[in-house]
Amino acid sequence: MTDAQQTRQDVLARQFIEAIPHAQALGMKITEVGAGRAVITMPYDTKLIGDPETGVIHGGAVSALMDTCGGAAVMSHPDGPMGTATLDLRIDYMRSAKPGDMITAIAECYHMTRSVAFVRATAMDADTDRPVATATGAFSVQLGARQ
């Protein structure tokens, strides 16, 4: 893939993610996307609280962020998929995210076949040395005319 093609692929990945209504509802922002890697942030919001005793956001919101970030990583892969959907996703929750902190997810599509993309992702709050959660997933790959 040439640089121009990769740039086009990155723009496609960004558009794909920014058109997602649920990503907008959660306030997600793409900070980096390209060559099978994506970084997406999600601001803290009281409407996402899962534990009213502590104000910690629900694991489900972190799952939605990691799933979206995984999809963005797949879409920006140099093999140039036209679409993707999650086949399976496993999330390990290492600790509670600090209430008030923005969550950042980094996803990497580390292998892609003609039909499946394999993804790893990590979610962090402000303390980037201690991840909040990690995920591994398999995504479907819809290749377009260019193969």
Add this chain to the structure above:
Amino acid sequence: MTRPEPVQVIKQRRDAMLQSLIARVPYIQFLGIQMERHGDELTAVLAYRDQNIGNPMIPALHGGVTAAFLEVTAIMELSWAMTWEDMEAGKITDQSPRILLPKTIDFTVDYLRSGLPRDAYARARVNRSGRRYASVHVEAWQDNRSRMFAQATGHFLMPQRGD
């Protein structure tokens, strides 16, 4: 001999307890999840909302919404089972008691088909619940109960009760 409580009094007490359990979790309201109860059996209902869409071209429910719906259902099933025991034993006197929620350790979602833009339902089964850990399986469907669109298994750390 004391007469048993009238059925509507029992129902009202159980429904009020269930509603108080879900009403204080903002994220459950954000997704638009409600709980239906038959005896102690719960069915979670995710009413269709435009903001829960992940792929506007198809359109399909967001995979993250499906994962969150299944996780909420699993946590509620565990919390409800603990609350039910205490409630039926007459240990809960407060109208909205402080209930500690289980914490998710890991959660694996299996996406079987895309979620259609309509209501979704889910039921959880607690396969094992010990003092510290619990293992829960959840199934979600839409129009046909026999055609699941997603299923999940998760492990949870149970809250330590001071008794």
